[in-house]
Amino acid sequence: METNAAFLLIEDNLIDQLITTKLLKNTFDDFQFNVVSDGKEGMDWLYKFNYTSKDQLIILLDIKMPQMDGFEFLAKYDALPEDLKKKTQIFMLSSSLDPNDLKRANENCYVKKLFSKPLSLSQFKEIISIIDYF
Numbered sequence: 001m002e003t004n005a006a007f008l009l010i011e012d013n014l015i016d017q018l019i020t021t022k023l024l025k026n027t028f029d030d031f032q033f034n035v036v037s038d039g040k041e042g043m044d045w046l047y048k049f050n051y052t053s054k055d056q057l058i059i060l061l062d063i064k065m066p067q068m069d070g071f072e073f074l075a076k077y078d079a080l081p082e083d084l085k086k087k088t089q090i091f092m093l094s095s096s097l098d099p100n101d102l103k104r105a106n107e108n109c110y111v112k113k114l115f116s117k118p119l120s121l122s123q124f125k126e127i128i129s130i131i132d133y134f
Contacts, residue, residue, distance in 0.1 A: 010060065016118050016119070032055070054101075
């Protein structure tokens with residue numbers, strides 16, 4: 001399958017990074033995929049991303065991370081240029097059972113959907129079907 005989407009995985013857990021990378025590689029032939037370990041590195045990457053291109057950006061965002069967690073990332077993301085935000089979809093990933101975390105993720109205007117970790121093949125297929133309408 002081909003995609004014109006670039007992927008940014010913001011995840012501190014190495015096992016979850018490997019699982020998500022494998023899912024992407026098994027789904028897409030040629031794609032841009034980047035992995036960073038926390039929200040601060042994610043923001044640094046976004047500032048360098050060429051969002052003037054026609055590519056879409058899919059962010060897979062963990063909630064609990066050191067230095068800058070997913071919610072802190074979303075607060076900083078709000079200040080980014082509208083052109084970038086229009087081309088971006090954010091899917092949060094969580095192993096948290098904290099109802100406050102789940103509520104905050106589901107109520108955030110930038111979060112398309114919240115998925116439990118590790119990301120399963122059926123969840124990933126759901127993301128792909130959402131991307132197809134993007």
